[in-house]
Amino acid sequence: MAADVTSAVVTRPRRRKADDGVITVGRSRTGTVLANTAGVIFSVLMLFPVYWVLNTAFKPADEVLALEPTFLPANPTLDNFVSAFKAPLFLQDMLNGVIVTLLAVAGALVVGFLGALSIARFSFYGRKAIILVVLVVQLIPFLSLLIPLFLMLQSANLTNSLIGVSITYLVLILPYTVWTLRGFISGIPRELDEAALIDGCTRAQVFWRIILPLTGPGLVATSVYGFIQAWNEFIIINTLNSPEKQNLMAWLLQNQTTRGTAWGPLMAGAIITSIPVVVFFLIIQRNIATGLTAGAVKG
Template sequence: MNKTRGQRIALNTIGVVVAVLFAFPTYWMITSAFKPSNALLSLDYDLVPLSVTLDNFVSALEQPGFTVHLTNSLIVTLGAVACSLVAGVLAAFPLARLRFRGRKGFLLLVLIAQMAPMEALFIPMFLLMQDAGLLNQLPSLLLVYFAITLPFTVWALRGFVQGIPYELEEAAMVDGCGRFGAFRKVVLPLLGPGLVATSVFAFITAWNEFLYALVFMRDSDKQTLPVWLSTFKTVFGTDWGGIMAASVLYALPALIFFLLVQRKLVSGATAGALKG
């Protein structure tokens, strides 16, 4: 059923309004990062800064521990994403293609693990890492983030594998490929969009996590960027300009990661069909 011009205009207007509402906090954070201190504390809400300064970014970068915390965040986040993708692909393929006893029960457990809130797993995770002697060690955060992101990765990639026609694998095996060869040359390239979607979710989940990083890491030089952001609020007040600038710097790695992987959305959707 074709929509009238008035309906399209109304829907587009609603879409623009919703987009503006969601984008405004980010816009306010970015503009506030460039405002001088007196403008930040002013009662006038200037949507466009009347004066621009980089002092807030200088203050943020001079805050102790930025480089160390950034390195720690990159290590645990990228490590968790890589482990989650590898384990997720290896689990999703047999769950989508094979039929074995206990398969539905295992899928139910994966779904339950995905629905469980992170806070509910805090005490068991803490006791587990304490018994393993991994508290105050970066591998503990990597394992926690891996465990948190894996259920969603398995569940999502299973859906993507099911969306790939099995006839493509059969055709590859007829041409001489084994099952692993068909998986590598046909299924894996076609999983590009799924790998991108799940990797972005895993990256954002691990990158933004605060509670585990705060409690598990006792030494400040082993904590991550979300904990570093909390150092701008002290008993003497909050450095609003510094925390806004730090938030912009904090968001850049996630943006860069998305820009790097989003190219695979289109190329991954067509590459597998050209091989075999």
Template sequence: MTNAQNTHTTVNEERQRLFRRVMVYVALTVVTLIMAFPIIWMVSVSLKPTVETFSLPPRLLPNSLYLDGYTRIFENPQFRRFLLNSYLLGIVVTILSLAIGTLAAFGFSRYRFFGDKAAKLFVITTQMVPSITLLIPFFGVIVWLRLYDTIWGLVLTYLTFALPYAVIMMNGYLDTIPRDFDEAATIDGCSPLGVLFRVLLPVAAPGLISTAVYTFLLSWNEFLFALALTRSVEMRTVPVGISMMVGEFGLKWDEMMAFSVIGSLPVLVLFMLVQRFVVSGLSAGGIKG
């Protein structure tokens, strides 16, 4: 091939790479706009009076800043109670899932015992059962334990869904850490728990953070069991509280969307702060060492 042909081939390859790169960015932009539009519209409606929400043609930006929906939410003690319940549930379930799940994952990762494979398979299988099929059995168990309409009944219920994931996630992450770390710590006099807390967990920080974020999101967003296992208004959570705002003869869109924004804000802020750890934790947790 002559120099001219080589130059022409190189130019064509550069154009093809540039075209593929542009198409990737266009596709990512379209997908991002599609995913972000419901959030943008939710914020927009929360800043409008209900009458302006149904104006034609629709307007994304409000005519003026309208904060009455947010004011009524913060002044209502019931809505503050819903937020408190959701925060309490999310924090307690996250702490218990990390504590129990990390210890179980450490056992699966570092020790071999009779029935370990069957136990691990059972933990994985629990994630395949649709949660809706467990509603009635859970209701009977919670009533029998006299935990109906209590925060601890919801904690126990959410823990059964979050704990298997915590075990699977942390087990996958701990498997990626070389056993040389354990041997070096043991030679220095560490006990098995010392190896876990002093050596492995600092290295497994991304896995811990990603697991914590998932369990918190599960507790924060869950609706079905929070509705079925509670009766009093004082025990309702944010998702159930939003559904209670649908009235028989009308709906205050600005108030409901304001509460939705307030309920979504902790989740969005939490994910934005730790997204780097979540991505690295999820990718590493899916690799077997």
């Protein structure tokens, strides 16, 4: 019994009182070591596939196919990247992916922002039902709608076209866009709208000068999600379009089946495919952390 009490006292978080009177809660050294060890192990497990892709991309073919795997390339080479760029339809599919993703994200931001604005700022009949529908739509597996979607696009002559896929991706990311932007717009104090109207602004001016600038961080965060989802999707575009009008994700699938054991170019293509997402995130990462109403209300 005494040992159990002693163990509980040792492992229980310790409270320390600082000079300014603030009490901080600490933990035992053993608990800290175990937590850090678990974090390191988890990080290694998560990062190992990424490391192995990089490792394989810089290996020559004989090292990739060697019976004994090596954790560092003995003779690093860029031939795999050159082979990926020279592969059929690689550059074309890259351009297709950029066009489709930008069209889908831009369209979803415009339509989703207007929809979120109407839900967050105006009261109308069926408003709560629309909010519920937007939430429920996100729970429906989109692949279950693939056949009806194909038939609809076929009737509109939009199959095997970048416009048809862009519209499909727009619909795919629109519910999340509306739901997220609604939260950002609802967080903007209505007093700002009322003060602007009292100062003589019209509804349109309130939108352009107050709501839109303060929703900037929300638009940025939503665009990141939309960009990643549209860029990484391949089932829909692989089903609707021919290889000449697909994106890099679908190209990776086709490349894997046609090249067989050419893992070097395949891993190099995977790295090239992930670069646009990383670059896009690095460009706008500062805006993600920007406060929603920072500087809007003076103290």
